[in-house]
């Protein structure tokens with residue numbers, strides 16, 4: 107297998123978002139959890155998305171894991187590697203976007219790296235280096251209240267410069283609107299002036315197509331699913347990849363009991379949970395009790411086992427920003443987040459032991475904890491439930507067929523949980 111594109115995603119939902127985009131554009135794609143072991147049987151594919159859980163960990167560990175993934179991908183022939191970050195640039199001044207980018211750039215020897223989290227299909231656009239979420243700048247969006255990476259600056263040139271050792275520049279819409287040659291010229295100027303990374307504006311998919319074709323001149327790019335779309339279209343346009351059927355089946359229905367788990371506290375997820383109350387049994391966990399010990403997860407499993415044969419259930423730890431802030435001030439941000447993620451993993455494990463084979467998980471960190479606990483090594487990408495969220499079929503689990511959907515906190519329409527279960531048959 108010679109890969110046309112290698113991808114390293116900094117969380118699992120982000121990885122399935124990117125795998126979904128590449129598949130929809132016609133690249134045969136598989137998502138792996140971590141660097142795959144040599145004995146994992148992978149189908150013949152154009153792209154592999156290696157999922158890491160490296161967004162909110164120590165920067166040095168994130169760098170080491172990303173470099174190992176990069177080495178594996180390049181060892182399978184990938185000339186270009188995309189480091190997939192969140193479309194809302196989730197990070198802190200300590201990283202991890204800048205440190206990982208710096209290390210991968212040093213390894214591949216690129217003079218300059220293109221960086222854009224734009225993903226217009228989900229309302230993420232970049233103008234003059236400022237990231238917009240829908241109609242508002244990042245720092246006015248719900249991301250200002252994110253439990254782990256609150257975003258208070260929408261100017262990504264500044265945000266990245268605080269995290270990176272290299273000089274960060276901007277390629278704005280003006281050269282982009284003149285086409286790939288103008289972008290190349292601007293990049294060459296900036297590189298001559300010692301700039302090692304640029305935030306590049308993008309408002310429409312056509313901007314991403316231009317960015318994708320220029321990015322293929324380089325060995326590394328950094329961004330969200332939008333740049334993935336641009337790279338995929340460029341690979342097909344240049345004949346490096348022959349477009350595959352995006353609707354290819356990923357196997358027979360699995361049936362059986364279904365459950366949803368929500369650890370995301372985003373506004374979108376809170377609204378989706380409220381809507382789910384109309385169609386399924388919903389249990390709201392008590393976060394304080396989760397931190398106190400294992401009884402809250404046990405209570406959830408007992409509650410679920412009494413209902414699961416009658417229809418899908420949803421178990422949520424999610425709270426409003428005020429409640430999240432209060433819990434964090436009592437227990438610390440990382441300790442609270444970790445305890446809740448592990449409790450959700452306990453619940454997922456118990457549900458699967460009791461026969462659940464269709465599982466929807468909301469939240470990137472939450473999905474990471476759940477998928478790790480279930481020891482799933484990889485996924486095939488199926489139908490799209492909502493922009494950025496596909497149906498996934500677990501591969502290499504050895505304990506039966508299983509479908510999952512891993513939803514990024516901010517993604518999905520108001521009825522996301524029932525929309526997902528309709529397609530997860």
Ligand SMILES: Nc1ncnc2c1ncn2[C@@H]1O[C@H](COP(=O)(O)OP(=O)(O)OP(=O)(O)O)[C@@H](O)[C@H]1O
Nearest residue numbers: 253370393423425443446447469470471472514515
């Ligand atoms: N009630 C709560 N109070 C405090 N923290 C919570 C609560 N419920 C969940 N958490 C923690 O908040 C974090 C939510 O992050 P997660 O990545 O799962 O969701 P998200 O950030 O909305 O999704 P994404 O990263 O895909 O955008 C997790 O660490 C989770 O354990």
Ligand SMILES: O=C(O)[C@@H](O)C(=O)CO
Nearest residue numbers: 120123192193330470514
């Ligand atoms: O890019 C996005 O917004 C998502 O794929 C994601 O990474 C959120 O966790």
